[in-house]
Amino acid sequence: MRHFAAPGRVNLIGEHTDYSGGLVLPLAIDRGIRLRVEPSDRITLTSEQFDGGVDVAADGSGDAPEGWGRYVAALAQELGDLGRPPAGMAGSLTSDLPAGAGLSSSAALEMAVGTALAALADFPLEPLALAAAGQRAERRAVGVPVGIMDQAASVLGVAGHAILLDCASLAHRAVPLPPDLAVAVLHSGVSRELEGSGYGRRRAELEQGLAALGGRSPREVDPDEAVAAARAAGVGDVAVRRVRHVVTENRRVEATVAALEAGDRPALRRLLEEGHASLRDDYEVSVPELDLLVGLALEHGAVAARMTGGGFGGAIVALVDAEGAEQVVTATAAAYAARTGTDPLTLLTTAVDGAGEREEP
Ligand code: ADP
Numbered sequence: 001m002r003h004f005a006a007p008g009r010v011n012l013i014g015e016h017t018d019y020s021g022g023l024v025l026p027l028a029i030d031r032g033i034r035l036r037v038e039p040s041d042r043i044t045l046t047s048e049q050f051d052g053g054v055d056v057a058a059d060g061s062g063d064a065p066e067g068w069g070r071y072v073a074a075l076a077q078e079l080g081d082l083g084r085p086p087a088g089m090a091g092s093l094t095s096d097l098p099a100g101a102g103l104s105s106s107a108a109l110e111m112a113v114g115t116a117l118a119a120l121a122d123f124p125l126e127p128l129a130l131a132a133a134g135q136r137a138e139r140r141a142v143g144v145p146v147g148i149m150d151q152a153a154s155v156l157g158v159a160g161h162a163i164l165l166d167c168a169s170l171a172h173r174a175v176p177l178p179p180d181l182a183v184a185v186l187h188s189g190v191s192r193e194l195e196g197s198g199y200g201r202r203r204a205e206l207e208q209g210l211a212a213l214g215g216r217s218p219r220e221v222d223p224d225e226a227v228a229a230a231r232a233a234g235v236g237d238v239a240v241r242r243v244r245h246v247v248t249e250n251r252r253v254e255a256t257v258a259a260l261e262a263g264d265r266p267a268l269r270r271l272l273e274e275g276h277a278s279l280r281d282d283y284e285v286s287v288p289e290l291d292l293l294v295g296l297a298l299e300h301g302a303v304a305a306r307m308t309g310g311g312f313g314g315a316i317v318a319l320v321d322a323e324g325a326e327q328v329v330t331a332t333a334a335a336y337a338a339r340t341g342t343d344p345l346t347l348l349t350t351a352v353d354g355a356g357e358r359e360e361p
């Protein structure tokens with residue numbers, strides 16, 4: 001038996017910047033998906049958390065599976081397109097990463113399976129090539145045109161570090177997290193069902209605004225210049241605000257990296273607060289529950305907090321003093337429950353290494 005694992009991720013800052021070639025700053029978290037397999041003629045897998053399974057040929061062909069098996073078959077096909085010899089595997093998956101909570105369980109599934117498929121076929125694959133195959137597989141499997149951030153975070157993760165990723169060049173580097181800070185995730189309990197339509201609309205509005213920059217990247221212009229150019233081009237107020245979010249958010253990612261490296265807590269607090277306000281007011285993807293949760297986290301002692309993920313529900317991320325972190329999370333969750341009647345799913349996490357083969361657990 002061989003063992004493979006891939007972590008989920010949370011994005012510290014850099015939201016809705018990936019699809020315009022911007023900066024993101026995710027970290028791989030200490031929750032993920034593990035895979036226990038042995039070589040086989042076909043790909044046959046079961047999951048402890050999900051019904052159904054996969055039974056396809058070693059190149060991913062055959063009756064298209066339903067449910068989560070679609071990700072597995074699609075990934076095997078994508079790797080086949082890259083030249084992976086069709087070596088199969090049989091085994092099972094287990095997970096301590098909540099699915100559908102915005103922590104990228106789908107990417108963790110793809111990266112665990114992809115790492116295993118590459119290893120069992122002795123097929124060397126660069127981490128980012130695997131991430132890109134996962135991104136294409138997700139589109140092939142469920143038709144969602146995701147960015148590359150989730151898969152990249154799951155393969156590039158470095159213990160104790162966040163990953164600064166340039167979504168245009170795919171250049172990346174590990175940014176050390178201050179050892180005296182812990183990372184907390186609190187889920188609002190609001191599901192992201194509306195995300196499908198909202199996400200597409202935001203992308204279209206942003207495109208409209210970016211067109212006014214005359215081919216310049218939103219990273220090459222300063223915020224005032226971007227707003228002036230968009231107004232001069234006559235695009236509507238909504239598109240102007242979408243552009244302003246992206247231009248300012250890229251700058252906040254760079255400033256957050258500097259603040260982490262300097263251990264500057266007031267700067268971290270301000271940057272995450274500004275990031276949240278920009279997502280709420282300019283990009284309009286927050287919901288009252290996320291605003292409330294961020295406010296409560298700060299009130300109960302978090303160093304910094306903002307919504308994380310695409311929005312329309314989902315979770316917040318908070319930086320908390322490692323000492324007494326549990327107390328901050330518990331108090332925030334209790335206050336949120338008292339106000340909304342919803343007990344938020346909470347996670348106190350550390351940054352871990354990315355996907356790979358593991359010793360027997
Ligand atoms: P997220 O990636 O934010 O967790 P998604 O809706 O993108 O949410 O992905 C969730 C899907 O990933 C699940 O519906 C399932 O198909 C698959 N998945 C997640 N965890 C597992 C698991 N432990 N076993 C099998 N499939 C899983």
Ligand code: MG
Pocket residue numbers: 104105106107
């Ligand atoms: Mg997903």
